[in-house]
Amino acid sequence: MLSRAATAVGASFASVTPSGLEKYEAAATAVAEQALDPTHRDDLVQCQPASVTSSDEGCARAFVERVGRRLFRRSLTEEQASARVAIANEAANTLNDFYAGLELVLTSVLASPEFLFRVEEAEPDPSNPSTMRVTSVSMASRLSYLLWNTTPDDDLLTAAENGDLVDEAGLAEQVERLLASPKLETGIRSIFSDLYDFKQFDDGLVRKDNALFPVYTQALVEEAKEQTLRTIVAHLGADKDYRDLFTTSESFLTRRLGVAYRVPVTTANGWEPYVFSEDARREGLLSHISFNALYSHPGRSSATLRGKFVREVLLCQDIPTPPANVDFSIVEDTIGELRTARERLEQHVTNDACAGCHTLTDPIGLALESFDAIGMLRDEENGVPIDTSGELDGVTYEDAAALAQGAPLPVRFGAWMWGCGMNPGRWNPTTEGVGYDLPIELQ
């Protein structure tokens, strides 16, 4: 299994640290309290206890079996169910509160490795006993996390537990159903949010200097991210070629985004479909504010970060880490201000130790230098015209649009999907990761 994790920051190795579990248990407790508070409990508990101030074994068991199955993505074993019914009874009688008992049960399910880790099991394939196949129940999770980014629904679990998903026709039927569901959009958004690492926006880690970039606000950030995801969902939803995402001028804008893109948006509130004009220099996802703001520093753009993203994530290529004890004697004598990113980075390329990586990242990133640290267009940096021309893998170009048109950027999505994207950290219901390998006897 691939361990490289260009798209899974923090989840490259599935592990639960002590402080991580401590915080996770606290979060699970908070979720359980909210899910079982008086305003929500009837959605989750489909029976009424005989008394709300003491235990009710029957109602507790019904809750454990139904909710446990959804969260574990399979039916609980008898031991697992009984242990949790016992917790519910003990807690209800200690705290004189039936629902407090269920809260602890729910916490115990959410904190279980059976929920936290996605364990795939394999079995010999009866039609070809020398090979292994994923079990029907494991296939249910694989499908629903891939296509919906969530746990299987009741229909899918039932099909799985009936053995339908090891049968080609049964599998096809469920795949068709999942693809036709509105939840597919959630799955697409999740794949691309991971691919572009948009979680950094959600975590508030993409900060910009207020004085330099007054347009950049939290509201703008959220809409910039949404713009890109909407563009992708609409494009793929219309059955268009994935590769054209890197050249399309079709997108969606709000008035706030219109200010940053410096184009008129007629809709006062909310979104409108928008087609950038030919001379707008906004072609493809790499011209979006979201991408350019994310792969920049707080005060300035970064040709290196942008180029590194394109190489590692879109093209699925490795960029080595920077070397130690570099002999910078050639550039030590530099006197005078370096005014553009190209001038600054050319210093690196004059040194062999640095050039190895910077010749991979910089030509791509320098083509994107017409987008500043928040993705707004510019023609100059520190009074010097920006040169966006370059060469990538033998293809020369004048600017970012020509790079996207002419370079082999988009064609590698298949490679990403199976090479970088299908890393084990990617497919899991939490931030902690997932395990995939087989018992030795089944390998």
Add this chain to the structure above:
Amino acid sequence: MIGGLTRFRSLEMSCTGNPNQSYSFESQGVFNAPEISPMALYTRVFGPEFADPNAGPFTPDPRLMLRQSVLSAVKDDRDRLFQRVGTHDKQRLDQYFTSVRQLEQQIAILLEGPPDLQSCSKAPAPGAESLGTEVEESVSTNRLMADLLSFALACDQTRVFSMMFSDRISGLRQAGSSAQHHQLTHDEPLDPAIGYQPEATEFVFICMEAWADFVERLAAVPEGDGTLLDNCLVFGHSDISLAKIHGITGIPMMIAGAAGGALRPGVHVRGHTSPTTRVGLTIQQAMGLNTESFGTQSMEATQPVSEIVA
């Protein structure tokens, strides 16, 4: 080993506003995520679970014992899975099991009631916080967290801590400036009159002042005949020496505190060609660990820095 007896095995802190970088690792590739918010650190250590020694008679929360039942069920789930998975997943489940055990121990310590320590009192809630990459934000976060840590140590809530002042490839910057510390170290010319890069070096000065802030806060808490700092060992370092060339020789390393008398303070030692791991070895031995060597190959150290050993 050192952290095993306290409520928190360790506390990780960071002033960078970024929870994804830490100095504390479980194993290669698995880091312990730091607290980035002083308020979150306060709530974790001194929130409702903290048994305040000045708050009257102690009665254990019955929920603590019920949480033990929850963790017991979870451990049974782990045992069931353990039988069914391959080697790599067994390692993951081992890590998970260790984490559950740590949480069980935390609950057991909470059930024991408030710490019986003269210098222990509940920390006051921290003042207003601002998280980000401006260096003044880091300076302020560092002060707030050092203050909370001094209370946590005085109450023996933990014995191991780490603090990250700037992230790797330092993103620190001055408000209103487009240049970050890391970029300045590469781009800024040397000022021939002073022999260094003035703007980049300003960040180093601020960083050293922040280290002094941190250490002074621990020195301000009386403990026994001396101070909390006398009974601590605080190790401070940079991951490179001359940033401009990514220099990894001549890295400055500092130790504050006497580790309860195990170390001699006030000594400067030139490392010459010694591997930096000698400092790590010295620290481990000063902290009472039975460690004979540290590091591998050319970085293997077997001799502590005897000049500072008391």
